[in-house]
Structures are given as structure tokens and as C-alpha cells.
Amino acid sequence: xxxxxxxxxxxxxxxAIVIGSGMTGxxxxxxxxxxxxxxxxxxxxxxxxxxxxxxxxxxxxxxFPHRNxxxxxxxxxxxxxxxxxxxxxxxxxxxxxxxEHPYVQEKPFDWIRGYQVGGKSLMWGRGSHRWNKFDFEGxxxxxxxxxxxxRYDDLAPWYSHVEKFVGVCGNKDGLETFPDGEYLPPxxxxxxxxxxxxxxxxxxxxxxxxxxxxxxLTEPTELHLKQGRGKCQARNxxxxxxxxxxxxxxxxxxxxxxxxxxxxTLRPYSVVHSIIYDSKKGKATGVRVxxxxxxxxxxxxxxxxxxxxxxxxxxxxxLNSTSDRFPEGLGNDSGVLGKYIGFHIYRGSISADxxxxxDAYYYGRxxxxxxxxxxxxxxxxxxxxxxxxxxxxxxxxxxxNDNSGLIGAELKDQMTEPGDWKVNLSMQGETxxxxxNHVRLSKxxxxxxxxxxxxxxxxxxxxxxxxxxxxxTQGSEMLEKAGCKNIQTRDNNWAPGLDIHEMGGVRMGKxxxxxxxxxxxxxxxxxxVFVTDGSCMTSYGSQSPSLTFMTxxxxxxxxxxxxxxxxxx
Amino acid sequence: MKRxxxxxxxxxxxxxxxxxxxxxxxxxxxxxxxxxxxTDEDIALLDEIGETILPATSTSPGAKAxxxxxxxRLYVTDCYNKKDQQVFIDGITKLNVLxxxxxxxxxxxxxxxxxxxxxxxxxxxxxEYAKTKKKxxxxxxxxxxxxxxxxxxxxxxxxxxxxxxxxxxxxRYDGNVPYRKGDKAWAS
Numbered sequence: 074x075x076x077x078x079x080x081x082x083x084x085x086x087x088x089a090i091v092i093g094s095g096m097t098g099x100x101x102x103x104x105x106x107x108x109x110x111x112x113x114x115x116x117x118x119x120x121x122x123x124x125x126x127x128x129x130x131x132x133x134x135x136x137f138p139h140r141n142x143x144x145x146x147x148x149x150x151x152x153x154x155x156x157x158x159x160x161x162x163x164x165x166x167x168x169x170x171x172x173e174h175p176y177v178q179e180k181p182f183d184w185i186r187g188y189q190v191g192g193k194s195l196m197w198g199r200g201s202h203r204w205n206k207f208d209f210e211g212x213x214x215x216x217x218x219x220x221x222x223x224r225y226d227d228l229a230p231w232y233s234h235v236e237k238f239v240g241v242c243g244n245k246d247g248l249e250t251f252p253d254g255e256y257l258p259p260x261x262x263x264x265x266x267x268x269x270x271x272x273x274x275x276x277x278x279x280x281x282x283x284x285x286x287x288x289x290l291t292e293p294t295e296l297h298l299k300q301g302r303g304k305c306q307a308r309n310x311x312x313x314x315x316x317x318x319x320x321x322x323x324x325x326x327x328x329x330x331x332x333x334x335x336x337x338t339l340r341p342y343s344v345v346h347s348i349i350y351d352s353k354k355g356k357a358t359g360v361r362v363x364x365x366x367x368x369x370x371x372x373x374x375x376x377x378x379x380x381x382x383x384x385x386x387x388x389x390x391x392l393n394s395t396s397d398r399f400p401e402g403l404g405n406d407s408g409v410l411g412k413y414i415g416f417h418i419y420r421g422s423i424s425a426d427x428x429x430x431x432d433a434y435y436y437g438r439x440x441x442x443x444x445x446x447x448x449x450x451x452x453x454x455x456x457x458x459x460x461x462x463x464x465x466x467x468x469x470x471x472x473x474n475d476n477s478g479l480i481g482a483e484l485k486d487q488m489t490e491p492g493d494w495k496v497n498l499s500m501q502g503e504t505x506x507x508x509x510n511h512v513r514l515s516k517x518x519x520x521x522x523x524x525x526x527x528x529x530x531x532x533x534x535x536x537x538x539x540x541x542x543x544x545x546t547q548g549s550e551m552l553e554k555a556g557c558k559n560i561q562t563r564d565n566n567w568a569p570g571l572d573i574h575e576m577g578g579v580r581m582g583k584x585x586x587x588x589x590x591x592x593x594x595x596x597x598x599x600x601x602v603f604v605t606d607g608s609c610m611t612s613y614g615s616q617s618p619s620l621t622f623m624t625x626x627x628x629x630x631x632x633x634x635x636x637x638x639x640x641x642x
Numbered sequence: 643m644k645r646x647x648x649x650x651x652x653x654x655x656x657x658x659x660x661x662x663x664x665x666x667x668x669x670x671x672x673x674x675x676x677x678x679x680x681t682d683e684d685i686a687l688l689d690e691i692g693e694t695i696l697p698a699t700s701t702s703p704g705a706k707a708x709x710x711x712x713x714x715r716l717y718v719t720d721c722y723n724k725k726d727q728q729v730f731i732d733g734i735t736k737l738n739v740l741x742x743x744x745x746x747x748x749x750x751x752x753x754x755x756x757x758x759x760x761x762x763x764x765x766x767x768x769x770e771y772a773k774t775k776k777k778x779x780x781x782x783x784x785x786x787x788x789x790x791x792x793x794x795x796x797x798x799x800x801x802x803x804x805x806x807x808x809x810x811x812x813x814r815y816d817g818n819v820p821y822r823k824g825d826k827a828w829a830s
Contacts (some may be wrong), residue, residue, distance in 0.1 A: 438815070438830070
């Protein structure tokens with residue numbers, strides 16, 4: 074690899090390299106390119122071109138041979154990815170199959186990945202909620218992990234910047250626990266949800282049922298039209314890629330925008346082996362890439378590098394970027410790299426019935442739900458567990474009721490009409506960073522590119538179990554007060570990972586002795602490398618994290634531009 | 643079949659209605675050795691089973707028009723595990739045994755009211771089985787057939803667009819539209 078080819082080096086040299094083309098890689102690319110920075114984006118998977126490669130987007134249910142369910146062979150070949158609720162006949166092609174990229178599970182962990190241009194931004198849940206100030210104050214107040222080097226106010230203007238471009242629909246609710254942003258008109262709550270909202274909010278002083286905020290263009294602005302994106306048509310088939318570009322993905326938004334500047338070079342099939350560190354210069358000089366088709370190794374060079382391969386792969390890349398200066402992984406002077414991996418608790422849900430409202434129905438397929446922001450331990454510690462949870466509330470009228478005993482025309486008539494209203498409440502709980510929840514490189518197993526496999530060792534703890542129980546108690550009580558019946562709790566027994574909200578391992582912090590990144594997401598000891606995906610998170614909050622990842626990325630990228638222009642990087 | 647039907651009619655004619663029907667079952671074609679997993683004959687039978695579960699009515703075509711038999715074969719072949727497949731295949735035979743017990747003929751040969759009687763009996767049997775079934779045990783074969791009929795029919799083009807209402811591109815969401823008894827449910 075140590076060749077000297079001046080022309081080759083020049084051809085392979087850019088101002089910036091972004092590793093990863095998904096949710097945050099797309100944002101890094103857009104911000105850098107917008108500021109005239111010649112940027113190379115490396116993606117390990119294939120290209121997925123907006124519209125052209127959404128092969129299932131306009132199919133009807135009956136166009137799928139198994140009507141969108143999974144053949145047994147697919148399940149048997151892919152026990153891990155088959156457990157992901159979004160992995161179906163219409164979306165299989167966007168997910169990594171089990172055998173393609175193995176990993177080691179020291180403890181059960183379902184690692185859900187999308188190796189393609191756009192990454193998981195193609196299939197994400199689209200919830201776009203700002204974290205609140207309490208989320209960033211959590212570790213310092215409750216004495217876990219390390220203090221965040223930033224606060225809500227540091228991110229607030231960048232949240233606005235990202236929301237305007239992404240297009241987030243929602244309501245301004247004026248709640249301290251659910252900070253408002255820049256919103257397009259929200260989706261309406263249906264009749265029963267409005268009733269539940271009224272009843273729950275009149276039963277509690279501190280619990281609010283609000284519109285979830287999500288990345289859908291309910292009313293595109295000039296900025297969205299300029300991106301070539303259109304209005305959401307309420308099909309709720311987002312996971313296939315949207316033919317209207319109505320939900321946000323890197324493919325529909327940031328990447329084509331970056332490409333239009335003329336500053337973007339996108340290279341698919343580029344597996345990053347490691348980041349190259351030059352001890353004389355005291356910084357990273359480039360990236361070592363293996364072409365996944367030809368297996369050829371190429372080095373690319375730049376002044377600044379953004380690492381955005383999603384939480385666990387960013388950990389892996391840094392752990393695998395060793396040098397004399399950094400034998401334990403790039404920037405890992407503190408020894409915390411790979412440690413304090415967190416996730417969100419999705420195990421608990423509650424179903425219920427509600428009488429009445431049989432003269433009401435709805436039209437269209439709303440791609441969103443309602444949400445109850447966390448109300449636990451917000452202002453002070455008040456339970457026997459730390460932190461809290463967000464709850465998602467939804468009501469609907471599925472076709473038909475209990476059909477046991479019915480056959481023939483009677484059965485058909487019954488299943489042809491909407492049944493009684495059903496209510497569902499599900500949790501998204503914060504986990505507490507722990508050193509023992511970690512990833513490390515396998516000592517003996519390697520993948521087909523010669524890169525060590527990632528060994529994942531992440532588990533629930535007592536705090537999580539208590540939180541799930543509390544959700545059952547509080548959730549059931551809220552539904553009961555709202556007039557629901559037949560309230561049933563359910564534990565889906567998901568392993569960590571199925572939430573697809575894994576975070577941490579390369580955490581931000583004030584002190585280089587206990588953290589990897591500074592407040593601008595630079596590696597403390599290698600400041601031209603920025604890590605801005607989920608791996609940078611110091612704690613995990615209870616709100617969906619993607620909007621915060623994007624916001625942190627936009628902020629860091631603009632800082633990098635400033636520093637580049639000042640000649641500091 | 644015709645020959646056996648004649649024999650059975652003859653026996654009925656001489657007051658042989660109480661003759662054990664199992665005597666005739668040895669010649670029943672549903673017990674012949676299978677050359678393939680699910681045959682075209684099975685599809686015809688599954689079409690009839692499906693049509694009895696979800697028949698054509700004044701408002702919409704039935705499961706047969708939605709090619710439910712072919713769908714069941716594909717789904718059982720591709721999506722069922724070996725054990726469930728066996729329960730399903732054995733179920734086809736059992737269903738014909740019952741059909742012969744009750745009406746002295748294979749299911750496909752029965753009148754529609756006889757078919758309904760058989761299917762209602764089986765629905766009851768499967769319902770009771772489901773109540774005592776232990777976790778991890780297989781479903782009753784008729785539950786499989788009923789569930790596949792419901793799923794296959796209502797996800798078909800006919801079931802989606804003729805029985806329920808299907809709008810491929812709704813264009814908007816309205817959280818409160820009036821509902822009158824009889825209005826159809828959304829297909830998806």
C-alpha cells in the first residue's frame with residue numbers, strides 16, 4: 074500500500090472525505106459541498122438512485138407473490154433480519170442479509186443494517202423530535218456517563234436549519250419537555266385519538282398527548298420543491314422509497330442536493346478498512362478503501378474526514394484504525410472507544426378496546442402516530458429507576474371483529490366492514506450508559522475483506538426492567554382513565570438492536586481522559602476526524618435520535634468548514 | 643368418482659344409508675399416493691373450500707374468483723414449515739373423509755348446502771381445538787385453511803377492490819369521516 078504515485082495521489086485527494094452515505098453522511102456531504110468543499114463520499118454498498126431504484130414503490134398488495142410476507146427460506150436464511158418488522162417482501166432488498174456481513178453476538182443483539190447509498194435513511198421510522206434540555210442535562214444531574222459538552226441551546230439553531238431542509242410536519246405544542254421547531258402542517262389525529270388526548274390530558278397535569286413530528290412533506294416549501302420533492306400522498310409505503318420524494322432520505326434530499334453543487338464525488342462499493350494516521354503530522358491523512366467488487370485497495374486523501382457509517386460500524390472503523398500512536402484504535406487514548414453502547418427499550422406495548430365511535434372512520438393512510446413525551450423523572454428523580462420513556466399512541470378500526478364461528482356470507486360481510494376501534498400504546502425507553510455494554514474486535518474472525526468481525530456485548534439491566542414495568546402500570550392506568558377496556562400488556566422480548574437506535578461508543582465529552590470527541594465532534598487527539606453519527610452520543614435520551622444525529626452533523630460540518638477556511642485543519 | 647357415486651347411490655337405494663362409509667373410502671381418490679406436493683386437483687378442492695368460507699355474494703365475487711386455491715398452494719409451499727405443511731396436506735384428506743362420512747362423497751362433488759355443513763362442522767371443531775391447543779402445537783388444519791382464505795382473499799385484487807375499498811394513492815388524510823353501517827373497510 075505504500076506506493077508513491079504523485080498523479081494517483083492527486084487524483085485521490087479531496088478537501089474532505091465522508092465515510093458513509095446515510096442519514097448523517099448525507100448531511101455532512103450537503104453542508105460541506107454547499108460551502109465549496111470538494112467532498113468524496115464513500116459507501117460500502119451499491120448505489121440506490123432516487124426514484125429509479127425504488128423497484129417496489131408503486132406495486133399493489135396483490136403484486137407481491139406472498140402478499141408482502143416472507144417465504145420460509147428467507148426467514149431460515151436470515152433469522153436476524155427477519156425479526157425486523159420493516160423487513161418484508163416489499164423492502165427486503167434494502168436490508169443486509171445475515172450471511173452477507175456476519176458479526177459475533179456475545180449477548181443477543183439484532184444488528185439491523187442497510188448497506189447502500191442512503192443507508193437506513195431509506196427505511197427509517199421518520200420520527201423527527203428534538204431532544205429537550207433535560208436530555209442533555211441527564212448525565213450530569215443523575216451522575217452517570219460523563220457530562221455532555223453541549224446543551225440544547227447549542228443545537229437549537231441547527232435543529233431549525235435541519236428541520237427546514239428535511240421538512241418536518243408537526244404541531245407547536247409549547248411544552249418544555251417537547252421543544253418546538255420549524256414545522257409543516259401536522260397530520261390530523263383521528264376521532265378516537267382526539268378523545269383519548271382530551272381524556273388523558275384532563276386526568277393528568279403533566280402528561281400530554283401530541284402529534285408525533287415526522288419527516289413528511291405535508292405542504293412542501295420552495296426549498297423542498299427545489300430539491301425535486303413533492304407532497305405526501307398518505308400511502309404509508311415509505312419503506313419502499315417514495316415516488317414523490319415526500320419523506321426525507323439522503324437519496325431524495327441531501328445527496329442529490331450535494332451532487333448539484335458539482336463538489337460531490339460519490340463512490341459506492343467502497344468498504345473502508347481504516348483511517349490513515351500520520352504521526353509526524355499529528356493528524357489523519359486519508360482513508361484506506363477496499364473495492365468490494367474488485368477487492369483492490371486504494372487510498373484516498375483529504376484534509377478533513379467525517380466518519381458516518383452508523384453507530385456500530387463507526388466504532389469498528391476506529392477500533393480497526395491502529396497505528397504506533399494509537400495501538401488501541403484511532404483516538405482511543407482514554408480507552409473508552411467501543412464502550413457505553415446504548416439503545417432504546419421497545420419491549421413494552423399495551424393494547425386495548427374502546428367502545429363507541431362507530432359512526433366515525435378515517436380516509437387515507439397516515440404515516441404517523443401520536444406521542445406522549447416523557448413524564449418520568451423530568452424535573453427531579455421520583456421513581457426507583459433512572460430517566461424515562463416516550464409512548465406512542467394510536468387508534469384505528471381494523472376490518473372485522475372476532476370471526477370465530479362465522480362462515481360463508483356472514484363471515485364475509487363481517488370481514489368486509491371496519492370492526493370496533495382498537496387502541497395501541499407502545500414505549501421507547503431511555504437506557505443508561507454502562508461500560509460493560511460494549512463492542513470490540515474479534516481476535517480471530519475476519520470478514521471477506523480481512524476486517525475483524527465486530528463482537529457485540531450489549532444487554533438490558535435492572536433499570537430497564539423496572540422501566541418496562543412502570544410503562545405497563547402507567548400506560549394501563551392512562552388508558553383506563555381514558556375509558557379503554559380489555560387492557561393487555563405485552564412484552565415482545567426483543568433483543569437490543571431491533572429498536573435500530575443503537576448509540577454511543579465514541580462519546581462526546583469535555584475531558585479527553587473519559588471521552589473520545591470534543592464539543593465539535595472532533596476526536597480529541599486527532600482533530601481533523603469528526604464523528605457525527607449515533608456513535609457520538611453521550612447519553613441516549615428517550616426521543617427518536619435521527620434528527621439529533623443530523624443536527625449534530627450539520628453543526629460539526631459548518632465548524633469544519635470554518636476551520637478549513639482558517640487553515641486550522 | 644362417478645362409479646363410486648353410483649355404488650353409493652345404489653346402496654342408499656336399498657336402505658344402506660347406515661353402512662359404514664369407511665368401506666368406500668379405500669377407493670377415495672383423495673387417499674391416493676401424491677405424485678407432487680399439492681396437485682392441480684388440490685387447487686380445485688381448495689378453491690371450493692375457500693369459496694364456501696368466503697362465497698360470492700350480491701356485493702362481490704368470492705374466494706374462488708380470487709384464485710384462492712392457487713394462492714394457498716403457493717403460500718403453503720413457500721411459507722409453511724414442514725410440520726405445518728404436513729398438517730395441511732393431511733387436512734385435505736381428513737376433510738374428504740369427513741365429507742364422505744357425512745354426505746357420501748368427496749367435498750368437490752357436494753351441493754353447496756352440503757359443503758356449508760361440512761365447513762361449519764370443521765370450523766366448530768377447529769374452534770374447540772384452538773381452545774385446548776398447547777403453546778407450540780400446530781394449528782388445526784381447518785384454521786390454516788380459513789386463515790389463508792381470509793388473508794389471501796382480502797389481499798387479492800378482487801378482495802381489496804371489490805369486497806373492501808382500496809385507494810392506491812389516497813392523496814390526503816382525514817381523521818374524521820362519517821361512517822354508516824354497511825360502508826366497506828379500507829383494504830390496507
